[in-house]
Amino acid sequence: MTVSTVATQPFEDQEPGTSGLRKKTRAFMQPNYLENFVQAIFNATGGGAGKTFVIGGDGRYFNAEAIQKIIKIAAANGAARVIVGKDGILSTPAASHLIRKNKTDGGFILSASHNPGGIDEDFGVKFNASNGGPAPEGLTSRMFDATKVIESYAIAEFEDVDLGHVGTAGRGDLVIETVDPVKDYLALMEQLFDFDAIHALFAGGFTMCFDAMHAVTGPYAHAILEGRLGAPKGTVINGVPRVDFGRGHPDPNPIWAKPLVDLMMSDSAPDLGAASDGDGDRNMIVGRGAYVTPSDSLAVLAANAHLAPAYSGGLTGIARSMPTSGASDRVADRLGIGAYETPTGWKFFGNLLDAGKVTICGEESAGTGSSHVREKDGLWAVLLWLNILAKRDSSVAEILKEHWRAYGRDYYSRHDFEAVEPDRASALVDELTRSLADLPGREFAGLRVRAADQFSYRDPVDGSVSSNQGIRIFFEGGGRAVFRLSGTGTQGATLRVYLEQFEPADGDHEQDTQEALKAIRNAAHEVCSLEAHLGRTEPDVRT
Ligand code: G16
Numbered sequence: 001m002t003v004s005t006v007a008t009q010p011f012e013d014q015e016p017g018t019s020g021l022r023k024k025t026r027a028f029m030q031p032n033y034l035e036n037f038v039q040a041i042f043n044a045t046g047g048g049a050g051k052t053f054v055i056g057g058d059g060r061y062f063n064a065e066a067i068q069k070i071i072k073i074a075a076a077n078g079a080a081r082v083i084v085g086k087d088g089i090l091s092t093p094a095a096s097h098l099i100r101k102n103k104t105d106g107g108f109i110l111s112a113s114h115n116p117g118g119i120d121e122d123f124g125v126k127f128n129a130s131n132g133g134p135a136p137e138g139l140t141s142r143m144f145d146a147t148k149v150i151e152s153y154a155i156a157e158f159e160d161v162d163l164g165h166v167g168t169a170g171r172g173d174l175v176i177e178t179v180d181p182v183k184d185y186l187a188l189m190e191q192l193f194d195f196d197a198i199h200a201l202f203a204g205g206f207t208m209c210f211d212a213m214h215a216v217t218g219p220y221a222h223a224i225l226e227g228r229l230g231a232p233k234g235t236v237i238n239g240v241p242r243v244d245f246g247r248g249h250p251d252p253n254p255i256w257a258k259p260l261v262d263l264m265m266s267d268s269a270p271d272l273g274a275a276s277d278g279d280g281d282r283n284m285i286v287g288r289g290a291y292v293t294p295s296d297s298l299a300v301l302a303a304n305a306h307l308a309p310a311y312s313g314g315l316t317g318i319a320r321s322m323p324t325s326g327a328s329d330r331v332a333d334r335l336g337i338g339a340y341e342t343p344t345g346w347k348f349f350g351n352l353l354d355a356g357k358v359t360i361c362g363e364e365s366a367g368t369g370s371s372h373v374r375e376k377d378g379l380w381a382v383l384l385w386l387n388i389l390a391k392r393d394s395s396v397a398e399i400l401k402e403h404w405r406a407y408g409r410d411y412y413s414r415h416d417f418e419a420v421e422p423d424r425a426s427a428l429v430d431e432l433t434r435s436l437a438d439l440p441g442r443e444f445a446g447l448r449v450r451a452a453d454q455f456s457y458r459d460p461v462d463g464s465v466s467s468n469q470g471i472r473i474f475f476e477g478g479g480r481a482v483f484r485l486s487g488t489g490t491q492g493a494t495l496r497v498y499l500e501q502f503e504p505a506d507g508d509h510e511q512d513t514q515e516a517l518k519a520i521r522n523a524a525h526e527v528c529s530l531e532a533h534l535g536r537t538e539p540d541v542r543t
Pocket of ligand 1 (some may be wrong): 018019112281282321344345346365485487488489496
């Protein structure tokens with residue numbers, strides 16, 4: 001095996017964001033761009049000698065080429081073995097599972113998640129550590145540091161590896177194991193859930209529509225829902241992964257999965273609607289006539305998890321990202337278990353899960369998961385809902401309403417202002433940050449500020465501190481507005497404004513969400529002079 005050492009120069013923009021390095025696909029296709037980043041990961045993690053890595057991605061444009069390059073760089077860095085999904089396909093949670101199951105040294109996950117795919121769209125690379133979870137902040141900063149001083153990368157010269165068949169191949173000292181992307185993941189799900197009960201549910205006429213959005217969960221959903229659990233053929237729609245996700249935006253929310261939401265609000269709605277994103281870690285749950293917000297889904301899943309075999313012994317704790325609503329905190333409180341509030345980014349849940357402090361985690365950005373892997377897991381959430389529905393003689397809408405009657409309801413919505421000029425977005429955030437100390441007691445659009453701060457997190461396991469993780473404004477009367485800049489966009493800045501209004505258990509739970517949030521929205525706009533800074537008042541996306 002011939003190994004070349006290729007001289008290169010640093011790219012200045014290789015700082016990983018909320019979830020790995022995400023850029024336009026063409027940026028990754030430039031000479032040396034991907035190679036530099038992958039070599040920097042080896043340099044930041046003590047090299048590749050003798051190590052084993054999982055490699056796979058969501059099948060988007062450039063996935064196949066990037067995987068071949070990573071295999072060659074791994075070989076040149078002395079890796080002993082790589083485990084690759086057949087055709088280069090692995091959902092993010094399935095990759096996390098393979099890293100853990102095979103006790104590997106980590107994995108390369110190729111995805112820009114819910115961002116569109118294609119030569120003019122987005123691509124991404126994420127490194128997960130040996131616990132199966134996204135590299136924590138300490139490691140991502142070492143990776144970024146390594147990208148700044150890189151002078152060369154090593155790459156082996158051999159023909160592309162055929163990844164179209166399950167089996168083992170060798171190149172020099174490197175063993176390349178091509179695996180069925182679904183098999184081990186399905187086996188894990190069988191251990192967690194009562195598949196017999198779910199099978200009986202479908203056999204009894206329960207209907208469902210799962211929208212794979214032309215993305216990675218197609219093969220998983222076909223095998224699990226229609227294959228193993230006996231759901232009728234046609235339950236899974238858009239189930240063949242495409243490099244451009246059928247020119248869609250594979251983000252399971254009411255905007256991008258609108259056809260499914262429309263179906264669920266119509267007279268011909270099945271009992272359950274669900275969708276997952278580009279790489280299979282996000283999920284959306286919709287009952288007949290009832291959209292479930294991700295924050296509510298986390299709370300309902302936590303409150304009912306004991307109905308699934310894996311969680312019948314109870315949960316140790318629940319974690320949510322700071323912008324996620326407080327609904328799950330009240331469940332934790334009632335269960336008498338810990339509730340944790342972390343910064344946005346699944347990587348912040350890793351230590352809590354590893355230390356056994358929490359069993360279930362979730363985020364407003366459509367992510368829910370548990371200690372079974374170290375990523376959020378779209379199909380896991382769908383299967384837990386199915387398990388709960390199979391054990392309770394109630395519809396999604398009834399379960400949701402009952403939950404609100406027991407715990408109160410958090411009206412919740414995220415408003416995204418996309419492709420904002422970065423200077424304008426920073427000016428808004430900087431000005432708001434400077435004003436924080438003066439806000440308590442002041443009134444905005446008729447609402448009085450109770451407290452305001454910049455969220456800072458001290459990891460209770462390793463003591464690391466992450467500052468400037470978003471601005472929180474708490475209003476009297478149970479409302480909250482949060483402001484933060486997205487760390488996953490690839491074009492300009494995205495300002496996220498998260499709105500929440502708590503309505504107690506005996507309150508009115510039947511209001512329209514945007515109506516219920518109007519006062520908070522107006523106060524949020526006024527407190528940061530949103531229109532003056534951005535020159536507009538309407539968001540691009542409301543989740
Ligand atoms: C990633 C992270 C999530 C985060 C989301 C949005 O999800 O894993 O933890 O909530 O991005 O982040 P931001 O608000 O910074 O854009 P995914 O599904 O894109 O990997």
